[in-house]
Every structure is written in structure tokens, then in C-alpha cells.
Amino acid sequence: MAIEVVPEWMLNLDDEDISFIKKFLLASGSLKEIANQYNVTYPTVRLRLDKLIQKIKISEDxxxxxxxxxxxxxxxxxxxxxxxxxxxxxxxxxxxxxx
Known part of the structure; x- marks a missing residue:
């Protein structure tokens, strides 16, 4: 049985962030597709992704x-x-x- 190790940066993300990452990956990184799924504009999704990137960068430092x-x-x-x-x-x- 393999032991799962969760990276430190992932521990600082909430469930909503993890869900966003999953949808982003399943959409092959298409922000346009994510915008459609969330029923929001592309700039809104881009802002969300930028904030998520900042969270990850801050937690990795x-x-x-x-x-x-x-x-x-x-x-x-x-x-x-x-x-x-x-x-x-x-x-x-x-x-x-x-x-």
C-alpha cells in the first residue's frame, strides 16, 4: 500500500480551490471552458486563477x-x-x- 503525501502548498488550499484546480485540469487548462462552467466572464476566471497562483507561491516560500x-x-x-x-x-x- 502506497502512502499518499500531500504537498505543503496543497494543504493551504480550501475545498473550493481544489475543485477549481480539478475543473481546470479536466478542461485542459481552458479558461474559456472554466468561465462557461462557472457561468462567469473570462476575466473573472483569470483573476481567480491569479489569486490561486499567489496562494501557491506564498505557501511555497x-x-x-x-x-x-x-x-x-x-x-x-x-x-x-x-x-x-x-x-x-x-x-x-x-x-x-x-x-
């Missing part, structure tokens, strides 16, 4: 710093937008380095 980890969790859980999270982390790292 591993760090042991509790503050940075907290900011990333807030961003992944939509408590703070991604641009704000990046600014907070960047400014924190500047302070940490003494700039």
Missing part, C-alpha cells in the same frame, strides 16, 4: 520565522490581501536586517 508564517497564513486565508502581505513581509525583513 518556506520560512521558520513565526511572524512571516502568520502573515502568509492570513494571506492564504484571505484575511489580508497578497500585495499587503508582500509589503509587510518585505518591510519586516528590512527591519530584521537593520535597514
Amino acid at each position: 518556506t520560512t521558520n520565522d513565526p511572524y512571516v508564517a502568520l502573515i502568509k497564513r492570513l494571506a492564504v486565508n484571505d484575511k489580508v490581501d497578497f500585495d499587503t502581505a508582500k509589503i509587510l513581509i518585505s518591510e519586516y525583513k528590512k527591519i530584521e536586517k537593520g535597514y
